[in-house]
Amino acid sequence: MAPLPSVSDLTVEEYVFPATVTPPESEKTLFLAGAGVRGLNIQGTFVKFTAIGVYVEAAAVDALRPKWASKSADDLETSEEFFKDIINGAFEKFTRITLIKPLRGEEYTSKVVENCVAIWKSAGIYTDAEAQAVEKLKEVFKEQVFPPGSSIAMKHSTTGSLTIAFSKDTSVPEKGVAVIENKALTLSFLESVIGKHGVSPAAKRSVAERISGLLKCAEA
Numbered sequence: 001m002a003p004l005p006s007v008s009d010l011t012v013e014e015y016v017f018p019a020t021v022t023p024p025e026s027e028k029t030l031f032l033a034g035a036g037v038r039g040l041n042i043q044g045t046f047v048k049f050t051a052i053g054v055y056v057e058a059a060a061v062d063a064l065r066p067k068w069a070s071k072s073a074d075d076l077e078t079s080e081e082f083f084k085d086i087i088n089g090a091f092e093k094f095t096r097i098t099l100i101k102p103l104r105g106e107e108y109t110s111k112v113v114e115n116c117v118a119i120w121k122s123a124g125i126y127t128d129a130e131a132q133a134v135e136k137l138k139e140v141f142k143e144q145v146f147p148p149g150s151s152i153a154m155k156h157s158t159t160g161s162l163t164i165a166f167s168k169d170t171s172v173p174e175k176g177v178a179v180i181e182n183k184a185l186t187l188s189f190l191e192s193v194i195g196k197h198g199v200s201p202a203a204k205r206s207v208a209e210r211i212s213g214l215l216k217c218a219e220a
Contacts, residue, residue, distance in 0.1 A: 002058035005214050010035040010053065010206065015098045015149070015170055017053035023094040023155035024165040024176040030055035030094050033086070034210050036202025037100070051098045052193055052203045057091035061214050064089070069215040077208035080196045086207070087190050093156040095193060098149065098170055105144030108152070109137055115192035115199065116185060125184055133182035140164055140178045154189060162186040 010017045010032060017035040022028065035053035039046050068082055076082045086093070113134050120126035144166060146152065153172050155163035160183030163176040180186075194204050 002062055004029060004031050004058045005061055005217075007031050007210060007214070012037055012051035012053070012098075012202075013048065013100055015051045015100075017051075017096065017170075021055055021094060021096070021172050022174075023055070023092070023163070024153055024173050025163050025179070026092065026094075026155055028057060028092055030057055030092060032210075033060070034203055034206030034208070036200045036204070036206045038200040038203070048100045049103070050100055052200050053096045053098075054190075054194060054203060054207055055094040055096075056086065056089070057093075059091040060086065060089055061211075063091060064211065065215050068211075071212065073205075073209045073212040076212050077205050082208070083191075083194050083196075083198070083204065086211075087187055087195060090158055092158055093190055095154045095156070095190060096170070096172065097152040097154075099146045099151070100148060102148055103146045105141030105146070106138070108144075108146070109141045111199075112189065112192065113137065115197070116188040118197075119188045119191055119195070120184060129182060130184050133180050133185040136178070136180050137164075137185065140180075156186045156190055159183075160186050162189060 007019045009019050012035050017032055020029050020031050033054045033056045037048045038050045039048040120130055151167040151170055153165040162180045164178045165173040165176045167173055198204050
């Protein structure tokens with residue numbers, strides 16, 4: 001097992017993303033690849049809705065090094081292929097979404113589903129299995145209400161399952177509330193965060209900067 005790289009905590013708004021976490025239903029410790037705010041421009045004002053942190057296994061550094069060690073953070077930030085290699089990499093990933101503005105579960109899933117379906121239709125992979133996974137996702141979130149400071153935790157396994165957990169604060173629960181066995185959903189959820197049309201450019205920039213630094217340290 002690859003040793004965990006030395007990385008720092010990150011604070012997005014007032015919310016701290018620790019350097020390492022153990023995702024729900026996992027025995028693995030993942031490190032913080034990057035974090036940033038997600039927001040929208042509404043009538044000329046940038047409104048911040050969530051803070052998002054992306055974690056990966058230590059094995060990601062070795063997996064990414066051959067292709068990306070020579071590239072700058074700017075190169076990585078603008079490379080769709082780099083983020084695809086993270087999304088599709090054979091290592092566990094974890095995403096923590098902490099609410100800045102209050103949000104109902106139905107509001108959250110409507111945007112997630114919209115983004116995922118757009119990804120699937122673009123790739124020509126929107127089948128009955130994906131439609132069923134979407135319905136299960138909606139059901140899991142339907143009764144949830146997320147006040148500011150509460151969190152949504154998503155473990156993206158290497159086998160293609162998405163483990164979902166909820167927290168009243170920024171802590172990461174040991175147990176999940178649901179597991180959805182659908183590889184397309186597991187991958188596209190993360191793609192909707194850091195992919196080509198990712199909802200958090202700040203998180204993408206953070207990931208590019210931190211991974212670039214780790215790859216160069218590994219090369220030294």
